[in-house]
Every structure is written in C-alpha cells, then in structure tokens.
Amino acid sequence: MEQGPIFSIQGAEFSYKGASSPAVKNVDLSVASGEWVALLGINGSGKSTLAKMMNALLIPTRGACFVMGMDTSDPELAAAIRQNVALVFQNPDDQIVASIVEEDVAFGPENLGLPSETIRARVDRALRLTGLSEMRRRGSYSLSGGQKQRLALAGALAMEPEALILDESTSMLDPEGRASFLNCLRELNARGITIVQITHRMEEVAHASRIVVARSGEVAWDGSPDFFWEEKCAGFGFDIPQELELLRSLRDGGFVPAGTKPAVHDLLEALCL
Amino acid sequence: MSIKAVNIKYIYNEGTPAAVTALDGISLEAERGEWVSVVGHTGSGKSTLAQHLNLLLTPSSGTVSIDGARVAPGSREARDARRKVGLVFQYPESQFFAETVREEIAFAPSNWGVGGAALDACVAEAASSAGLSPSMLGSNPFSLSGGERRRAAIASVLSMKPDYLVLDEPTAGLDASGVRGLTATFKDLCSKGMAVIHVTHDMEIAMSMSDRIAVLERGVLAVSGTPERVAEYLSERPVKGLVMPPSVRFAQGLREKGVRVPLASRVSGIIEALEEARSRRGR
Incomplete structure (x- = not known):
C-alpha cells in the first residue's frame, strides 16, 4: 500500500442543484490510512455531503477529492474507488x-x-x-x-475495503447492538482499516483518534479527541456528556490516568484505587 | 394534598375487535412539591396515563382523585379539577394560535374572566416562572427559537396557576442547553410547591431530578419508588428501551469491583465513595 493519504480533499465545494448556497465549501481535509475520524456537526452542517464526496457519489463542483490518489471526478475510476471505500448509510433499506x-x-x-x-x-x-x-x-x-x-x-x-464511511449507521441499534457494532469497528480499525464515522453519540466519538467538526459546510475544527474534550465540546454547542463529567472528576481525583477515554467501559478498566 | 390515580385501566376502542389495553391497573400518586417521573418504552402507556391525570381520558375502570376528592368524569368537579392540573403536551407549540406571546399566555385566565391589571400580573408571573424574558411578550410566537417557543407554551399553562403540572416529554427536540434550562425551571416550580409529573424516556434526567420514578412496561407498573430503588431493580431486571445513564452503569461496575456505592449517585457521590474506598484500602 502507498504511504499517501487515503482521502485528500482539496479546496472542495459542493452545491446541490437549485440550492442558493453551497452545502460544502472551502474544505481541505487529509485522512491517513488507519485513522478513525469522527465527523460531528448539527443537522445541515454538510457532514453527509462530505461523506458522499469521499465515496465518489458526489463530485466537488469546485476543488478536488482524491481517494488513494485517484481523482473522484474521473468516471473510469469510480468503480475502483468504491471497491476501496465502502459507505454505510443511515437507513439500511437504502442498500x-x-x-x-x-x-x-x-x-x-x-x-x-x-x-x-x-x-x-x-x-x-x-x-x-x-x-x-x-x-x-x-x-x-x-x-x-x-x-x-x-x-x-x-x-x-x-x-x-480499505476504508469505511459510516453515516449515522448505528442510529437504529439498541444499546447492546451498538456496543457489539462498536467492538466490530474497533477490531477492523486495529487491522488497519480507516474509519470515518458520522455520529451524534459522544460515547461513539470516544473511540476516534481524531475529531472533525463541520459547521455551515466548512471544517470548523479538526484535532485530537483529548483536546476536543478539554476545550471544544461545549464551545460547539454539543452536550457535555455525563461520561466526560465522570472522566474529569475521576482524573482530577487521581482515579484514572490522563488519556483515559470517556466511556464507562474504559473508565472502569483504567480505574486504580 | 396530592393527585392520585388508583388502579387505572384503560382500553382504547373498547368493545370493538380493535380493543387495545393501554393501561392495566396502574396506580400513581404525586404530592405537591414532589417530582415524579413516569418512564417507559414507546407504547408503554406513559402518555395515556398523563392524559388521565388531567381528565382528558376517562378510565375504563379505576379512579382519579385530586386533593382528596374523587373526580367523576363529566362532572362540575372535573372541570374545576382540570384547572388544577396543567398538561403540557409533546411539541406544545404546535397548538399556538395567537399573534403575540402575551395573548397566548393570557388566553386561559381571560377566558375565566380575569382582566385588567390582574391579567397583566398573571401573564408576567407565568412568563417569568417559565424563564421567558418580558421583552418577548410582544413577539409573534412563531418568530421565537425552539427553546423559547417551548417556554412560551409552558407559560401559557402556568398562567392557569396549576397545582399539578403534567409534562409529556417536555424537552423533546430541544438542544442540550435548552434541556438544562427547562429542567432547572421545573425544579424551581417544584420547590415552590407545585407537583411535577414528568413523562420521559430520558433516564439521566429522571434519575437526577425525581423524588420518585414509576416505570411502565406495556401498560403495567414494572416498579416504582426512589431513584435508588428503581436503579437497583432495573440493574437486576432491565426493561427494554430504558438505558441507564453512564453514572449508574459506572456505579454498577464499581460494585462488581467491591466498592460500596449507591447506584443512583451523582458524579460527586461516586467520587466520594471512591475516596472512602481508597482510604480504607490504604490503611
């Protein structure tokens, strides 16, 4: 496998037909092989448009998107791109x-x-x-x-596939189903499969190695989960999950080491008395 | 002084082949000043129960009493009782009809003949209890944000000065800060002597706010009692569709590690229990 990024989006913009403003604009985003990126944002922030761009379902109306070096605007490469990047939609009946x-x-x-x-x-x-x-x-x-x-x-x-793009693909699962789905993703990611996950659930975000926040079609923030939890979570209007409150109190009390993820399972595992 | 439902049974489409038993022998009581949460999966009968408390529905069998007096459906007492029990539906703003927030809030009391300065005072008080700033009274309700609309709808129920406030998923569709704000408002009303009966499937709010929780499962009361009792019960016998909040799941994990901690602890209570466990082990 080449060492280049698996996704490289360069100055991309996308407008739906008849829309007054672009759904995605000025997006520069590079995702390396093996990353687990959580893509967050409120409804209408452009996350799903971005996901479809990464699978060559939508071609940027300005700028470019490359998947493993392949230009998504080249129709001859679409089949090869989709073999390598699988998109799982929110509603399974669609696929x-x-x-x-x-x-x-x-x-x-x-x-x-x-x-x-x-x-x-x-x-x-x-x-x-x-x-x-x-x-x-x-x-x-x-x-x-x-x-x-x-x-x-x-x-x-x-x-x-080399990469999986999940567009709110756990929305219909019950808590047990979600846990086993996440375990499955963890295993795949450990084997080197790149994951881009759109979700609203902070417990799922906890597994990501990187967080990207979309707002009004642009990338509003891009960085490590630790920093996101510390500084940015509330700033973007996301709820501070109780897991995070637990993590902060446990860490301040010296019960879990720094860097523990804010998920009940990880907190219990890292607990030292 | 309390609202009390005893052995309520309710059958939709009674006497037809499409009959469905929505409630099967439910009893529930809320004292003034108490916060009682009614939780359960979709279809468990929560909303049906809420509508009995405000006498919108007449039970197939069983009784509802308010402040000790049994309320017979259709009676004069039933009409008076409805003034004592304010019901806020899910998405109450879908029922707006007036052109200003002020008219919306004034609707019920002015129908009862309240007018002039007394009406203004009543509107101002209801708006302030619901956390609505006076500057919004002149606005068109449809120009408000989602959270403000919800507050306006709640204010229009509070203007009836109910002793019992029944809320059916009052925070549905609101963002995180909207949920926090409204929850604090309800707690405040509660501390001033109003009973809050909160129908929800948000276990995090139910666990942290309620004096008592009633868990409905397919029209039957699975368990009811303090948050601690309900957490103990549900950790032994989970009810489909009810997810325990992280603090409870963490406390369950701590118990398995031999740390003594109440399941319904807040985060601060969990830290205290851990500190105690650490000092005991350090000795």
Missing part, C-alpha cells in the same frame, strides 16, 4: 438488495467476479464479524432495524 441475508452479503464480491470459494470465505467472515452468522438464511426484510444495519455493514465488509 439491501437481496432477499436472503447471505445473498445480500455476497452481492458485492460476486460483482467483482471473484472465485466462489473466496466469496464464501468473505461472506462467512463478514457475517461472523457482524454477529449475523445464525441469521444467514433469513429473509433480509424480516430482520429488525438494528439487524438490518448490521447486514448493511456486513455487505460493506465483504468488499474488504
């Missing part, structure tokens, strides 16, 4: 194509023309990682909202 769970997961690799053993191995692995192995023969549309979201993720994983 489930087959009526049986395992067939839906196999859809992407089949289109790549891979040998059937390879396809089977990829499907098995994707189902295992998302905890859907036992439901492989079920009808896709009989699944619950949370199970469908895991199915959408499994379909993306079967493509063995």
Whole structure:
C-alpha cells in the first residue's frame, strides 16, 4: 500500500442543484490510512455531503477529492474507488438488495467476479464479524432495524475495503447492538482499516483518534479527541456528556490516568484505587 | 394534598375487535412539591396515563382523585379539577394560535374572566416562572427559537396557576442547553410547591431530578419508588428501551469491583465513595 493519504480533499465545494448556497465549501481535509475520524456537526452542517464526496457519489463542483490518489471526478475510476471505500448509510433499506441475508452479503464480491470459494470465505467472515452468522438464511426484510444495519455493514465488509464511511449507521441499534457494532469497528480499525464515522453519540466519538467538526459546510475544527474534550465540546454547542463529567472528576481525583477515554467501559478498566 | 390515580385501566376502542389495553391497573400518586417521573418504552402507556391525570381520558375502570376528592368524569368537579392540573403536551407549540406571546399566555385566565391589571400580573408571573424574558411578550410566537417557543407554551399553562403540572416529554427536540434550562425551571416550580409529573424516556434526567420514578412496561407498573430503588431493580431486571445513564452503569461496575456505592449517585457521590474506598484500602 502507498504511504499517501487515503482521502485528500482539496479546496472542495459542493452545491446541490437549485440550492442558493453551497452545502460544502472551502474544505481541505487529509485522512491517513488507519485513522478513525469522527465527523460531528448539527443537522445541515454538510457532514453527509462530505461523506458522499469521499465515496465518489458526489463530485466537488469546485476543488478536488482524491481517494488513494485517484481523482473522484474521473468516471473510469469510480468503480475502483468504491471497491476501496465502502459507505454505510443511515437507513439500511437504502442498500439491501437481496432477499436472503447471505445473498445480500455476497452481492458485492460476486460483482467483482471473484472465485466462489473466496466469496464464501468473505461472506462467512463478514457475517461472523457482524454477529449475523445464525441469521444467514433469513429473509433480509424480516430482520429488525438494528439487524438490518448490521447486514448493511456486513455487505460493506465483504468488499474488504480499505476504508469505511459510516453515516449515522448505528442510529437504529439498541444499546447492546451498538456496543457489539462498536467492538466490530474497533477490531477492523486495529487491522488497519480507516474509519470515518458520522455520529451524534459522544460515547461513539470516544473511540476516534481524531475529531472533525463541520459547521455551515466548512471544517470548523479538526484535532485530537483529548483536546476536543478539554476545550471544544461545549464551545460547539454539543452536550457535555455525563461520561466526560465522570472522566474529569475521576482524573482530577487521581482515579484514572490522563488519556483515559470517556466511556464507562474504559473508565472502569483504567480505574486504580 | 396530592393527585392520585388508583388502579387505572384503560382500553382504547373498547368493545370493538380493535380493543387495545393501554393501561392495566396502574396506580400513581404525586404530592405537591414532589417530582415524579413516569418512564417507559414507546407504547408503554406513559402518555395515556398523563392524559388521565388531567381528565382528558376517562378510565375504563379505576379512579382519579385530586386533593382528596374523587373526580367523576363529566362532572362540575372535573372541570374545576382540570384547572388544577396543567398538561403540557409533546411539541406544545404546535397548538399556538395567537399573534403575540402575551395573548397566548393570557388566553386561559381571560377566558375565566380575569382582566385588567390582574391579567397583566398573571401573564408576567407565568412568563417569568417559565424563564421567558418580558421583552418577548410582544413577539409573534412563531418568530421565537425552539427553546423559547417551548417556554412560551409552558407559560401559557402556568398562567392557569396549576397545582399539578403534567409534562409529556417536555424537552423533546430541544438542544442540550435548552434541556438544562427547562429542567432547572421545573425544579424551581417544584420547590415552590407545585407537583411535577414528568413523562420521559430520558433516564439521566429522571434519575437526577425525581423524588420518585414509576416505570411502565406495556401498560403495567414494572416498579416504582426512589431513584435508588428503581436503579437497583432495573440493574437486576432491565426493561427494554430504558438505558441507564453512564453514572449508574459506572456505579454498577464499581460494585462488581467491591466498592460500596449507591447506584443512583451523582458524579460527586461516586467520587466520594471512591475516596472512602481508597482510604480504607490504604490503611
């Protein structure tokens, strides 16, 4: 793999047809391979537009976006870009194509023309990682909202992408489903897969290695989570989560070391009495 | 002085094949000055219960009494009782109709024949209790921000001077600072002797604000009592759709590590328990 950035957005702007102002403007953003970026912002801040740009679904109307060095404005590269970057939407019904769970997961690799053993191995692995192995023969549309979201993720994983873009892809999960989804992401990230995650949940942000805040279509802030928690969280109008209040008090009391993440699980693990 | 619902059963579409039992033998009491939260999953019957407290719904069986007097539906007492119980719906601003915030707040008392200086005083007091600045009284309610609109809608219920305030998801759709502001307002009303009955699925607010919590599960009372009792119960027997706040989950983890701590502690209480545990182990 090359050492260059996996995503490189340069002076990008995007306007939807008929819109009076651009949804995204003046964006310069470079994401290195293996990063886990949390993309935050209120409704209408341009996060989802940015996510679609990174998958060549939207082409900047000004400036440029490169994925692993490939220019997204070149239609001949779109297929190669999407093989390497999988986008998982908020609503899984937007991307489930087959009526049986395992067939839906196999859809992407089949289109790549891979040998059937390879396809089977990829499907098995994707189902295992998302905890859907036992439901492989079920009808896709009989699944619950949370199970469908895991199915959408499994379909993306079967493509063995270099990067995953998640656009509020945990919104329908219950607390347990969300925890296992996050564990799955942690494992993938540990194996070097780049993750760009759009979310509103501070507990999910805790796992990111970098935080980018979008506001009015521009990047309003870009930096390390530690600094975000210390200085910026409230400044951007995000709620200070109770996890963060706990972290601060525990750290000030010397119960957890500096650098502990503000998630209940991590706080309990780091606790020293 | 309290509002008391005893053994309420309510069936939607009663006597038809589409009959659904929404409440099945629920009892709930709130004293003046108390904050009682009613929590539960979507469809658990919380909003149906709220509407019984203000006599909008008549129970299929069971009784509602206010200040010791049983209120029969349709009676003269029921009309008076409705003045004592203010109900704030979800998204109350969808019911605005007046051109100014002042008219909106004055609507109920002026219908009751309050006028002149007494009406002005009543509007000013309601606006200030709801945290609405006097400068907003002349505004069009639709020109206000989401949080301000909610306050205007609450002020128009407070102008009825209710003794019991029933709030159905009063902070839905508000941002973090809006939620904090309104919660403080309700706590303040409570300390002045109003009963607050708060229907919500926000366990963080319910745990930190309530004197008592009632947990509804499919129309049945799963558990009710102090936040501590409810936290103890739910940690043994989770109810679908209710997520315990981080402080409670952290306290549960501490107990597994042998630290004695109440589950419903605030963050400061957790730190105290940890300090005590550390000094005990240091000895």
